[in-house]
Amino acid sequence: MTAHVFDAALALNGAGETLTGHTHPAYANMVGPFGGMISAVLLNAVLQHPQRLGDPVSLTVHYAAPIADGGFGLVPRVMRTNRTTQHWLVELVQAGGVAAYATAVTATRRDTWSASDAVFPEVPPADRVAVAPPVPRAAWTASYEMRFIDGALTMEEGERADSLTRLWIRDQPPRPLDYASLSAICDAFFPRIFVRRPKWVPVGTVTLTTYFHADAAQLAAVGAAPVLGVARANRFEQGFFDQSAEIWSGDGKLLAASHQLVYFKE
């Protein structure tokens, strides 16, 4: 049995503070690799670190420079270890420079009072929504099953009043959800500017932050079922826009909230 393509792309060689990885053609984007896969790879350097304490609760990725297809190095560093939380920095090095880096917090979680301000939207179940075809210019989209309820990428229509997208999404082929794949799914929304204003322009995520609201057992309970993604922009201004997204389990639990800042060229 061969490894799932996501796990093949995620694979790192080495241990501790000397890791190497390689981009994978199944997660290629228009230029360089899909940012969600880079996010997953950076997180994986923390996940497989021998000194890790607990599970991820936050992850911030900086896409500092274009990443070329090919190999890269990863340098994880424990910045601080407390009793129940741990703070991280991971650098992704390519051609002698820092091409991306991430900070993360891991923590031991325990049951507490729980509540939600965010409300699970009323949407049709995944099996009632058609699967969208992959986007040819973005190879990575073939590695996901996407069922758009609204806000699909339709570059034929006019400018919209908002950039809201809601879709059911999971790995293609299906794979049980974990922190690495969830972090990648948080970046699997098309750039909001293309939803709001259908015109191809150069874009690139500059930085991406994800907060994880589920422990490993809650993620495992989702299994390989589709999750609901909701994304919108706040503001497009002077070459940058921000996006806020939520990822929900099918039974209405908020698994992650994710935010990113994206560069765009007029």
Added chain:
Amino acid sequence: MTAHVFDAALALNGAGETLTGHTHPAYANMVGPFGGMISAVLLNAVLQHPQRLGDPVSLTVHYAAPIADGGFGLVPRVMRTNRTTQHWLVELVQAGGVAAYATAVTATRRDTWSASDAVFPEVPPADRVAVAPPVPRAAWTASYEMRFIDGALTMEEGERADSLTRLWIRDQPPRPLDYASLSAICDAFFPRIFVRRPKWVPVGTVTLTTYFHADAAQLAAVGAAPVLGVARANRFEQGFFDQSAEIWSGDGKLLAASHQLVYFKE
């Protein structure tokens, strides 16, 4: 004429890669300094760096350990410089360990197509809303003028259905808005758990990310007028909750969107 207390708290000694600062009693919190002031100090190490390119567009702060009242060191590092963007890491060192650190992106901005998904809420103007008294147990609140439209801290009431707060806020005494003070205001919302569930428990921001949507000229245009802050939580779960906030100018421009993850003890 003496410096504004915010500028006194912000002041750093040294230049380039060897900076020192000091906590200020006007920005003391229940334990240690107000996190917004730490955010401003970390950003200031970037702002006054001789190699800085452009203005801040994003800032992520990790509150890695308790910060003691007293002196600290700051070590800024340029991670990558591109043509129009620059990526940063700043470490705050105290007692030989990393007590906090920040990543940031600065960029040269230029006028482009502009739009907003977020909608300026209908609220009464600042001069129609009463100024709230400072919170005695949090000294820093006396360094802000806060006018709550809703979601004030009223620990006498029962559990609420949401944690939404809207308030007009500015420095006290008034001070013209800039990136440092805006980054601090992004952390000036009381912990959402106290709004939703009025019960004192230990809390602490773990990580805070702010996206700046205004250039320096737009911030200068706000001057010392109050800005509108809007904050809500998404989910409280297993010892952590996240908060998303918006800061608006009085004339309805989104100046910043800010997100944070907060630890709480049941």
